[in-house]
Amino acid sequence: MRTTISGRxxxxxxxxxxxxxxxxxxxxxxxxxxxxxxxxxxxxxxGEVELIDSAGLSVLVSAQRTADAAGARLRFANLSPAVxxxxxxxxxxxxxxxxxxxPLGAAAA
Numbered sequence: 001m002r003t004t005i006s007g008r009x010x011x012x013x014x015x016x017x018x019x020x021x022x023x024x025x026x027x028x029x030x031x032x033x034x035x036x037x038x039x040x041x042x043x044x045x046x047g048e049v050e051l052i053d054s055a056g057l058s059v060l061v062s063a064q065r066t067a068d069a070a071g072a073r074l075r076f077a078n079l080s081p082a083v084x085x086x087x088x089x090x091x092x093x094x095x096x097x098x099x100x101x102x103p104l105g106a107a108a109a
Contacts, residue, residue: 003030010041010073016048019056019083027056031063040072043099047078052086064096075099
């Protein structure tokens with residue numbers, strides 16, 4: 001899992017690779033640090049996530065709850081087909097704030 005953070009207001013958190021149990025702890029900490037920083041507007045770009053397992057789903061839900069509790073805005077964009085399918089099958093998709101339509105450039109505007 002590779003994580004790249006760029007921009008401000010919104011801060012874009014770009015994820016690439018597998019969001020699985022092997023990477024979930026580090027990503028959970030990174031997202032928590034970002035969300036509890038001075039910024040209050042974030043977009044997590046999931047366009048290059050090729051796989052997500054239950055640990056990865058837990059990270060996304062936890063990040064959404066942390067943001068909600070902190071009064072920050074956290075949105076998820078550019079869902080890869082694999083991520084979208086997993087979120088829909090597990091119904092986790094209803095727990096997340098999604099950018100729709102999904103072009104990231106439109107979400108940052």
